[in-house]
Amino acid sequence: MKLLSFRGGVHPPHRKKATEKLAVIKANEPKVVYIPLQQHIGAPCEALVKVGDEVKVGQKIGEASAFVSAPIHSSVSGKVKKIAKMKTPTGEATCIVIESDGLNTVHESVLPKGDISELSGKEILEIVKEAGIVGLGGAAFPTHVKFSPPPDTNIDTIILNGAECEPYLTADHRLMLEDPESIVYGLKAMMKIVNVKKAYIGIEDNKKDAIEKMLECVKNEEGISIVALKTKYPQGAEKQLIYACTQREVPSGGLPMAVGVIVNNVGTAAAIATAIKTGMPLVERIATITGSGIKEPKNLLIKVGTLFNEIIEQCGGYNGTPGKVIMGGPMMGLAQHTDDVPAIKGTSGILVLSPEEARLPEPEQCIKCGKCVEICPAFLQPVYISAYGLKDMYDKAEEYRALDCIECGSCSFICPSKRPLLHSIRVAKREIIAKKKKSK
Ligand code: SF4
Ligand code: SF4
Numbered sequence: 001m002k003l004l005s006f007r008g009g010v011h012p013p014h015r016k017k018a019t020e021k022l023a024v025i026k027a028n029e030p031k032v033v034y035i036p037l038q039q040h041i042g043a044p045c046e047a048l049v050k051v052g053d054e055v056k057v058g059q060k061i062g063e064a065s066a067f068v069s070a071p072i073h074s075s076v077s078g079k080v081k082k083i084a085k086m087k088t089p090t091g092e093a094t095c096i097v098i099e100s101d102g103l104n105t106v107h108e109s110v111l112p113k114g115d116i117s118e119l120s121g122k123e124i125l126e127i128v129k130e131a132g133i134v135g136l137g138g139a140a141f142p143t144h145v146k147f148s149p150p151p152d153t154n155i156d157t158i159i160l161n162g163a164e165c166e167p168y169l170t171a172d173h174r175l176m177l178e179d180p181e182s183i184v185y186g187l188k189a190m191m192k193i194v195n196v197k198k199a200y201i202g203i204e205d206n207k208k209d210a211i212e213k214m215l216e217c218v219k220n221e222e223g224i225s226i227v228a229l230k231t232k233y234p235q236g237a238e239k240q241l242i243y244a245c246t247q248r249e250v251p252s253g254g255l256p257m258a259v260g261v262i263v264n265n266v267g268t269a270a271a272i273a274t275a276i277k278t279g280m281p282l283v284e285r286i287a288t289i290t291g292s293g294i295k296e297p298k299n300l301l302i303k304v305g306t307l308f309n310e311i312i313e314q315c316g317g318y319n320g321t322p323g324k325v326i327m328g329g330p331m332m333g334l335a336q337h338t339d340d341v342p343a344i345k346g347t348s349g350i351l352v353l354s355p356e357e358a359r360l361p362e363p364e365q366c367i368k369c370g371k372c373v374e375i376c377p378a379f380l381q382p383v384y385i386s387a388y389g390l391k392d393m394y395d396k397a398e399e400y401r402a403l404d405c406i407e408c409g410s411c412s413f414i415c416p417s418k419r420p421l422l423h424s425i426r427v428a429k430r431e432i433i434a435k436k437k438k439s440k
Helices: 121-130 170-176 181-193 208-218 238-246 268-275 308-313 369-374 382-390 394-398 410-414 421-438
Strands: 030-034 046-047 060-064 078-088 089-100 157-163 198-204 225-230 261-265 284-290 298-303 325-326 335-337 349-353
Touching: 030 078, 030 121, 030 325, 078 410, 121 170, 121 181, 121 268, 157 181, 157 238, 170 181, 170 208, 170 238, 170 268, 181 198, 181 268, 198 208, 198 238, 208 225, 208 410, 225 238, 238 261, 238 382, 284 308, 308 349, 325 421, 369 382, 369 410, 382 394, 382 421, 394 421
Parallel strands: 157 198, 157 261, 198 225, 284 349
Antiparallel strands: 030 089, 046 060, 078 089, 284 298, 325 335, 325 349
């Protein structure tokens, strides 16, 4: 099979061995869950319950307050103990604290929705919206919004991201091996929503078993192709994946829909399948708990709202003093100040590094080697954007297309002078966006 790819990119060590062969196991039932009302990109939800209310699994407890938002559901049955602001992996949010009764009584609204052959595209879209489904690759963008393009947009292709190019993470890999049918069912549902006849599932070739499994699963499916991708970071980034699968280039500042494509993660497709087949909204997900700072790395099916420290405890606890706890992978993940935060829909993994691995090297002078420019998958000049950012010259940073940076971190990874390029580019982007908002 010919391997497809994109221009640029880097080759960080995979570090997936610890968990790639471990089947997903159900995490222990949490006694208490802390469910944030904001787990997605967009507006936070409004609480539908109050302290003292009894709730059931799958019950809607937070209503989306805007179009770009996604409802929140309870992952346990039990009693609402508190509604308060708490720390979350992405900052701070109002959380609904529920004490589980251990019974996992399912809410009456959780019922199979029928087969996709009987449902209209509009009905499937409504199911996706009501199930609170968001991108499970980590970005947590509400899925129903992606599937509601402006009426004049011509979408002709869906791409599922099974690349899982972040080092360490193996949650998508295991899902493709253990439940490929759900991925394909969810993909067919997506195709029906936007009436598309062509779809690709892109998988890096360091997951040959997953490629084989998915090939077998789609052999009788019309219009669905499996694309073997070169193992290279960031192969799973939207624009890079689109180029690898279709050779279409998303224009600067544009969205995938500008080239007729909608991209989703394989986990998102499986969540859609569950919502249609069983009626259960998005209340749990697979996450990889790994890194040298974890005693027994695992792939766990975790309930949204379970505390990181409880999840880590189920993996034998910390291996010595942890140096850094990250939600997600080492390249694009979010470093955490505490492990006392709840897992959210976007928790693809919990990575714990040792103090030695976590130590940031002392940055040195730029030696003008040009390596960061050579590998930037967005064809930017990170060295200049970073330099202008550090001098507070944000207009110049914008001229150098800072806003096209996909924050993949490849430039920081490759830099021989260990300059924290991504950090300064992020700051520049933030300032540029803030200035644009002010001038509106
Ligand atoms: S400038 Fe942005 S897109 Fe380019 S390598 Fe750096 S982080 Fe990635
Ligand atoms: S890779 Fe580092 S040292 Fe080389 S040009 Fe870019 S910033 Fe400078």
